[in-house]
Amino acid sequence: MEAALELDDVTVRVVGRTLVTGADWRVEHGQHWVILGPNGAGKTTMLSVAAAVRHPSSGTATVLGRRLGRVDLRELRRSIGLVAASQRLVDESLLEEEGATALTVVLTGHTGTSAPLWDRYGDEERERAHRLLADLGCKDLADRRFQVCSQGERARVRVARALMADPAILLLDEPFAGLDLPAREDLIEALEDLARTRPGLTTVMVTHHLEEVPATTTHALLMRDTRILTAGPVGEVLTGPDLSECFGRRLRIDSLDGRWYARALRV
């Protein structure tokens, strides 16, 4: 069966620098992956290939059965939901400048644009946007300006926006950045609910902290120095030895009720 995402010996280079080296990775439909690794390991670059934002310099990347370099990327991107806390992958500046409401931000997910295209949104789209805000636990935010929403509220509005186009795959780049503990837990709960209520949805999330890995995560990929160190079922990969090698520190890993916790071992 066709994979949701398949990278075969993918290397990504920019002038004078390699960002990802020889990545082989296969994600099946309905799986939920987390990518972990130290700063600069190449995690966001991997996600940008999966999002059809960046092409491999060599090797092949196939997203939802379509090989990058051979298909219309704009069309492919419509099947991909992308959530990024920073401006690195999604540009939110226009929406902020124009004083867009949370509902408007979600609506722009329908057209995959960074500004609203009003003639493309009818009653059906508005209803759907309201429903998605409710699914993410923020139905009262519809009329609030996105700019004044808290970091936690914005994080959930971004996920609602990404779901607006009913994507087959949802990619999240550090969605917990800047969130306090309750906001983090709310977002984790929202992501776990999504995994349970949309069994066909595939997700890949880049994060820095093991504590942020939702209990519904099925697989993990560890990166270090532009390379994949290991990838596989979450219980086999999120181990003390593998994570210690990945982060270059001796770590102890604990798991409770499906969630994960890491701390450094004192020598």
Ligand SMILES: Nc1ncnc2c1ncn2[C@@H]1O[C@H](COP(=O)(O)OP(=O)(O)OP(=O)(O)O)[C@@H](O)[C@H]1O
């Ligand atoms: N266009 C570019 N030109 C030069 N270097 C780049 C470019 N894009 C990314 N890099 C560098 O490539 C490395 C990998 O970047 P990437 O964003 O994929 O890492 P990351 O694992 O997501 O890091 P972090 O955890 O810090 O977000 C970093 O050192 C980054 O500075």
